Structure formats: structure tokens, C-alpha cells
Amino acid sequence: MSRKKITHEDGFQGTLLLISPEHALDRQPERRSLVPAVENCPDILLERTAARMLKQTLSEVGAGGRIAVVSGYRPHQEQVDIWEDTLQKEGETFTRTYVAKPGHSEHESGLAIDLAEQRESIDFICPAFPRTGICQRFRRAAPFRGFVERYPAGKERVTGIGAEPWHFRYVGYPHSMIMTRDGMVLEEYLQFLKTETSPDRPYCYEEDGVRIHICYLPLDEWEGRELTWPDTFPALLSGTNEGGLVLTCWGGWYA
Numbered sequence: 275m276s277r278k279k280i281t282h283e284d285g286f287q288g289t290l291l292l293i294s295p296e297h298a299l300d301r302q303p304e305r306r307s308l309v310p311a312v313e314n315c316p317d318i319l320l321e322r323t324a325a326r327m328l329k330q331t332l333s334e335v336g337a338g339g340r341i342a343v344v345s346g347y348r349p350h351q352e353q354v355d356i357w358e359d360t361l362q363k364e365g366e367t368f369t370r371t372y373v374a375k376p377g378h379s380e381h382e383s384g385l386a387i388d389l390a391e392q393r394e395s396i397d398f399i400c401p402a403f404p405r406t407g408i409c410q411r412f413r414r415a416a417p418f419r420g421f422v423e424r425y426p427a428g429k430e431r432v433t434g435i436g437a438e439p440w441h442f443r444y445v446g447y448p449h450s451m452i453m454t455r456d457g458m459v460l461e462e463y464l465q466f467l468k469t470e471t472s473p474d475r476p477y478c479y480e481e482d483g484v485r486i487h488i489c490y491l492p493l494d495e496w497e498g499r500e501l502t503w504p505d506t507f508p509a510l511l512s513g514t515n516e517g518g519l520v521l522t523c524w525g526g527w528y529a
């Protein structure tokens with residue numbers, strides 16, 4: 275059996291962290307977990323697995339220089355600078371719509387990437403990433419590698435952020451597939467898991483004959499307790515940054 279004692283920290287690390295106007299990022303990622311998002315951009319960093327999946331997706335769709343990475347991991351101070359600079363240049367309404375408040379930006383987690391269609395001039399705050407051609411091909415392929423379009427049009431009231439067709443968030447597979455298929459943003463997906471699942475009643479996602487079970491664990495209930503599951507089933511645990519954990523189990527269920 276694999277065993278894992280749940281700690282308070284577990285609730286604040288992983289790929290499913292909710293970072294939003296209401297939920298500040300609890301801790302900065304470790305620098306050693308950050309790597310260049312793509313080969314030729316050493317300054318734009320991303321969490322290691324997210325970077326690997328981004329490179330795979332770009333390669334699979336044949337992006338070959340037609341998609342540019344604009345912004346990945348931002349240290350807290352950089353988000354402060356962007357916020358203040360945008361506020362000065364564009365005013366408060368624009369800034370509040372398109373720039374996350376320092377401490378509340380997914381970019382500070384290393385799990386978000388802004389992409390642009392390669393053009394002569396690229397807008398840093400609102401890059402063009404149209405729903406046509408290579409950009410749309412990337413958008414369609416992204417969920418298979420764990421990415422979601424995080425701020426879709428029509429969900430502004432849920433996310434508290436204006437539509438950002440260029441901003442992709444790594445949440446991990448198969449969460450990305452479920453969210454995209456069912457049109458759920460991260461806020462809605464976590465709410466769904468929270469209300470509809472438990473260790474006795476996991477959600478089952480099935481693709482190509484592989485069953486993946488997912489369930490939500492309230493942190494206050496699980497902190498200090500030990501989670502066990504059969505070694506034969508690879509499992510991943512992610513905090514949600516909103517008081518919970520999500521357990522994802524491949525191939526079977528431990529309960």
C-alpha cells in the first residue's frame with residue numbers, strides 16, 4: 275500500500291490551486307521547480323511539468339515559431355510592477371479587468387502561460403490569440419495535455435477576470451478534459467468536486483478504457499490523517515488553495 279499523511283501544506287500545493295480575486299496564492303513556487311517554458315526563451319519560466327506539456331502541445335500542433343510565449347512565471351514584485359504600470363497607462367477599469375492583483379495572479383504560481391500569435395508587434399497585456407488557424411489548433415489540443423483556457427468569455431462573473439483568450443492554465447490531465455468538455459472553469463470544477471464527490475463516491479472519468487477516479491477531501495477533515503491506496507494505482511494529490519485537496523487515482527479506486 276502507498277501511504278501519505280496529509281499535512282496542512284498539501285492544501286496549498288499542486289496543479290489545482292485556485293488563485294483568484296478571492297484566493298491569494300499562499301506560497302511562491304520553489305525556484306528549482308521552474309524551467310524555461312520553451313527552448314528559445316530562457317527568461318520565461320514555467321513549472322516543470324507544465325513546461326514539458328506546453329512544449330509537447332506546441333510540437334503536436336506544428337506551431338513551429340507561429341505561437342510566441344509572452345509571459346509565464348512572474349515573481350511577486352513583477353506582478354506589482356505590471357499592476358502599477360498598467361494602472362498608470364490604462365487606468366483603473368482596464369487594469370482591474372485584465373491584470374490580476376498582486377498575490378492573486380496565476381502567473382505567480384508558475385502554472386499559467388500567456389501565448390500570442392507570432393506577429394511583428396505583440397501586446398504584452400492583451401496578446402492576440404485568435405480562434406482560427408494555429409492558435410485554435412493549440413486551443414483544441416491543450417486539454418489533452420492538461421491545459422485549460424482559464425478565462426473564457428461568458429464566465430467573467432465566476433472568475434472575476436475579463437475574457438483572456440491568450441491565458442492558459444495548467445491544471446493537469448484529466449481535469450483539463452472534464453473542465454473543457456463540461457464548460458466548467460476552475461471555480462465551478464472545484465465546487466462540483468466538493469459537492470458531488472467523496473472518497474466513498476469518487477467521480478469516474480474514462481478514456482480509451484482507462485478509468486481515472488477523482489474525489490475532493492476537505493482539508494480540515496483530512497489534515498493529520500493518513501491516506502492509503504494500492505501501489506498498483508498511481509495517485510496524485512493536489513491542494514485547492516480554498517480549503518481542500520483533490521485526489522486523482524489512475525486505474526482503480528482505493529476505498
Ligand SMILES: [Zn+2]
Binds near residue numbers: 381387441442
Ligand atoms: Zn495571463
